[in-house]
Amino acid sequence: MSNFPLAFILILGAILLPILPRPVRSSACLIFSVVAFIFLINLELGASLTAPFLNYELVLCRVDRLSLTFGYVFVIMGFLGSVYGFHVKDTLQQVVALLYVGSSLGVVFAGDLLTLLVFWEIMAVSSLFLIWARKTPEARRAGFRYLLVHAFGGSVLMAGILWHLGETGSLLFNHFEGGIASYLILFSFALNAAVPPLNGWLPDSYPEGTVAGSVFLSAFTTKVAVYALARGFAGLELLMWAGAIMAVYGVVFAFLANDGRRLLSYHIISQVGYMVCGVGIGTAIAVNGAIAHAFAHILYKGLLFMGMGTVLYATGRNKMTELGGLVRSMWLPLIFFMVGAFSISGVPLFSGFVSKSMVVYAAELSHLGAVVLLLNLASIGTFLSIGLKLPYFTWFSTDRSLKPKPVPLGMYIGMGLTSVICIAIGVYPALLYNLLPYPVHYQPYTASHLIETMQLLIFTGLAFWLVIRKLHVEENITLDTDWFYRRPSRLAYNVFSVWVSRFFEAVENLSLRLARFTVKLGANPPGYLVETARSAGYVFFHTKRPVPEPLTFSPDRYRISLGVMVLVVLLCLIVLLAWDIFV
Amino acid sequence: MKRVWVLIFISVLIIFVLLDLLLVSGHVHLEFPWSHIAGFFSLFGFIGCLAIMAVAKLLGHYWLQRKEDYYNKRGDDE
Numbered sequence: 001m002s003n004f005p006l007a008f009i010l011i012l013g014a015i016l017l018p019i020l021p022r023p024v025r026s027s028a029c030l031i032f033s034v035v036a037f038i039f040l041i042n043l044e045l046g047a048s049l050t051a052p053f054l055n056y057e058l059v060l061c062r063v064d065r066l067s068l069t070f071g072y073v074f075v076i077m078g079f080l081g082s083v084y085g086f087h088v089k090d091t092l093q094q095v096v097a098l099l100y101v102g103s104s105l106g107v108v109f110a111g112d113l114l115t116l117l118v119f120w121e122i123m124a125v126s127s128l129f130l131i132w133a134r135k136t137p138e139a140r141r142a143g144f145r146y147l148l149v150h151a152f153g154g155s156v157l158m159a160g161i162l163w164h165l166g167e168t169g170s171l172l173f174n175h176f177e178g179g180i181a182s183y184l185i186l187f188s189f190a191l192n193a194a195v196p197p198l199n200g201w202l203p204d205s206y207p208e209g210t211v212a213g214s215v216f217l218s219a220f221t222t223k224v225a226v227y228a229l230a231r232g233f234a235g236l237e238l239l240m241w242a243g244a245i246m247a248v249y250g251v252v253f254a255f256l257a258n259d260g261r262r263l264l265s266y267h268i269i270s271q272v273g274y275m276v277c278g279v280g281i282g283t284a285i286a287v288n289g290a291i292a293h294a295f296a297h298i299l300y301k302g303l304l305f306m307g308m309g310t311v312l313y314a315t316g317r318n319k320m321t322e323l324g325g326l327v328r329s330m331w332l333p334l335i336f337f338m339v340g341a342f343s344i345s346g347v348p349l350f351s352g353f354v355s356k357s358m359v360v361y362a363a364e365l366s367h368l369g370a371v372v373l374l375l376n377l378a379s380i381g382t383f384l385s386i387g388l389k390l391p392y393f394t395w396f397s398t399d400r401s402l403k404p405k406p407v408p409l410g411m412y413i414g415m416g417l418t419s420v421i422c423i424a425i426g427v428y429p430a431l432l433y434n435l436l437p438y439p440v441h442y443q444p445y446t447a448s449h450l451i452e453t454m455q456l457l458i459f460t461g462l463a464f465w466l467v468i469r470k471l472h473v474e475e476n477i478t479l480d481t482d483w484f485y486r487r488p489s490r491l492a493y494n495v496f497s498v499w500v501s502r503f504f505e506a507v508e509n510l511s512l513r514l515a516r517f518t519v520k521l522g523a524n525p526p527g528y529l530v531e532t533a534r535s536a537g538y539v540f541f542h543t544k545r546p547v548p549e550p551l552t553f554s555p556d557r558y559r560i561s562l563g564v565m566v567l568v569v570l571l572c573l574i575v576l577l578a579w580d581i582f583v
Numbered sequence: 584m585k586r587v588w589v590l591i592f593i594s595v596l597i598i599f600v601l602l603d604l605l606l607v608s609g610h611v612h613l614e615f616p617w618s619h620i621a622g623f624f625s626l627f628g629f630i631g632c633l634a635i636m637a638v639a640k641l642l643g644h645y646w647l648q649r650k651e652d653y654y655n656k657r658g659d660d661e
Binding site: 141251252253255256364369372373376377380381384447448451452453454455456457458459460462463464465467471474475476477478479480486487 | 588592595596599602603606607615616622624625626627628629630631632633635636638639640642643646647648649650651653654655
């Protein structure tokens with residue numbers, strides 16, 4: 001079994017899960033992850049599994065170092081997420097979480113574009129249910145928007161794939177060589193990676209997911225897109241600049257966020273920026289760095305979402321304006337959260353330090369000064385928002401004397417395990433470096449790098465400390481590119497729904513009036529004529545006000561008197577005679 | 584108390600500048616305009632942090648921030 005597609009194990013698990021007795025379902029989720037891990041370590045490099053489909057050969061499983069790296073981190077994160085969500089009794093959430101992890105694995109091991117597309121769509125739909133499972137009106141609305149965006153992205157991907165098939169006759173997923181087809185595919189990958197301006201869906205939907213659901217959401221969709229970009233578009237200069245700008249973009253927007261998990265979502269954008277940038281630089285060390293960063297990021301971002309999720313679970317609140325003073329009652333989640341925060345900020349001995357620095361170092365090697373400065377700036381902003389601001393306003397600041405409810409043991413164990421891995425990678429980077437696609441000749445712990453990083457962090461801290469008294473979080477939302485489809489939605493609703501129904505209403509009214517008129521006219525035509533003539537006389541010549549005519553026709557009422565008939569006959573005779581004489 | 588902190592930061596800065604001079608500046612392999620400025624990243628960290636806060640607040644205040652009911656006035660559905 002050296003080439004069995006991992007996706008099928010978890011998808012099979014998702015199908016089996018509802019049949020199993022309820023009390024064992026949480027444990028079953030863990031067991032499926034472990035089974036997937038056993039299959040994963042037995043995968044052989046270079047193995048593949050093909051299946052015929054129509055005239056094409058589908059590559060359901062392709063094992064190389066790039067897909068294996070992502071495979072490892074996805075299976076590990078799936079396991080950790082299930083540990084964290086062990087208390088969840090909602091079968092729907094468990095099933096879609098398994099499907100989501102399974103389909104993500106399906107994408108990274110897919111060797112052809114059609115298999116990729118199928119798993120891509122399963123991913124979009126299963127992740128949607130992790131948002132809807134929250135069951136709040138906001139989650140429902142955000143879920144619909146998420147669905148629309150990803151359905152659009154999926155359609156663009158499909159169009160690109162079909163075009164590509166038409167052009168090259170091949171479905172294999174390898175490096176793209178340009179052309180309209182590959183730009184369509186690039187667009188849909190960039191949409192899933194949340195590259196601005198295609199980023200609106202991410203901070204819109206991730207904060208609305210369930211406590212455990214958002215832990216899964218934070219890990220997979222964007223990183224699957226990073227994988228796809230690394231495979232298909234490594235070395236594209238556009239991506240390098242997009243990534244560097246994206247890193248700063250996320251940081252700036254994160255600083256304005258009030259919802260803790262929205263702040264973290266913007267930092268997904270920022271961190272994915274490093275990866276996209278690394279992919280765009282395209283050298284071996286840059287791609288290595290991007291993938292190492294994806295690996296580390298999945299774990300520490302999961303940990304951060306677990307930390308904020310724990311606060312949300314215990315207090316029911318997630319906004320910094322409603323939180324504060326939790327340090328006494330929730331000191332343990334704070335410790336775990338800070339491990340994640342130090343990792344994402346790139347503090348030495350934590351995982352971010354050994355992965356992020358690789359991307360920056362790759363930019364230095366390629367002599368891209370502007371990119372180096374942008375990435376360092378993003379690093380500052382990351383430490384500012386996640387290392388300092390978010391924990392300060394959540395656990396310290398104003399004491400709102402909140403009474404958090406007890407947190408399940410599984411959540412602590414999940415956070416604890418993830419923290420251990422984050423620190424292990426930071427302390428012993430070879431753990432991570434040995435998994436990377438290209439051989440690594442990079443040493444993160446050099447004097448110059450340590451001094452540089454400590455300077456950045458300490459003086460960011462100083463700047464924060466100087467303004468801390470003036471800093472307050474506002475109870476606002478920040479407009480992002482989702483404005484373009486959220487705000488005009490009211491206009492679109494008016495144009496396509498309200499106005500259309502008004503038009504139909506008007507037409508209906510008009511036809512009803514026409515029908516009523518025809519009925520009235522048909523029931524008593526002379527009466528109608530008489531009444532109209534009298535009304536005209538009343539209006540124009542001030543004759544006496546007409547009395548309404550009866551509704552039905554009676555021949556006697558409108559019979560023309562004999563005298564008039566005789567007069568008419570006589571007049572006709574006169575006309576005929578006159579005709580005869582003069583013409 | 585505040586004076587103590589300021590002193591600590593100043594001494595940390597001096598230590599880093601010295602470390603930069605001793606260990607980094609003379610040994611750079613990659614040349615950038617800032618490679619020979621001792622303590623450059625201290626300054627960059629400090630100013631960068633203030634700049635991010637200022638830019639974010641200005642953007643938010645004058646352009647991007649709205650009341651929380653901006654998208655859903657009257658709490659209406661869809």
